[in-house]
Amino acid sequence: MPKFLRVKDIMVKDFATIPVDATIREAAAILHQGHFSGAPIIDASGKLVGIVSEKDLFRALFPTYGEFYDEQALMSCLGPDGMENRLKEAGDKNVKDILKEPITATPETPAVQIGAVMLARGIHRLPVLKNGKLVGIITRREIYRAIFDRIFNFDKSMKG
Numbered sequence: 001m002p003k004f005l006r007v008k009d010i011m012v013k014d015f016a017t018i019p020v021d022a023t024i025r026e027a028a029a030i031l032h033q034g035h036f037s038g039a040p041i042i043d044a045s046g047k048l049v050g051i052v053s054e055k056d057l058f059r060a061l062f063p064t065y066g067e068f069y070d071e072q073a074l075m076s077c078l079g080p081d082g083m084e085n086r087l088k089e090a091g092d093k094n095v096k097d098i099l100k101e102p103i104t105a106t107p108e109t110p111a112v113q114i115g116a117v118m119l120a121r122g123i124h125r126l127p128v129l130k131n132g133k134l135v136g137i138i139t140r141r142e143i144y145r146a147i148f149d150r151i152f153n154f155d156k157s158m159k160g
Helices: 024-034 054-061 065-070 072-090 111-121 140-152
Strands: 038-042 048-053 125-130 133-139
Touching (some): 038 133, 048 054, 048 125, 054 072, 111 125
Antiparallel strands (some): 038 048, 125 133
16 A cells, blocks of 8 residues: 555546637536536647636526626516526637636645645646646545545445
């Protein structure tokens, strides 16, 4: 057993990416079809330029708190059909307008360190870069399972 868990021990190597020129609708399709809750955004050369989550897409489609109250009269006049049409139009926005600057990990980063970063920043996934190349994704779920399996021996104690 290694001295401590590293990102490379638990990262996901099979993941989706979203092209930087994709629309919100196209990004949502990639996440939806792959059952992913987020994905890295890459440019034409495959370089990581950001990350987007379902939550980011949801925020881009719906009005902000202030917009909701500023436009409440308009929205109530639109009704559900009008509001759905408004969401469809918002899907044409470009994903690069909503992507977030990624916090990244390396394969050698200790998993407990990444778990702490995720908790402190309120994020659920980080791209993993090796020599500037995207090689994986580390999610809170993988860290959670690996840490608790290791610390509390869940994988052994549950079998028995």
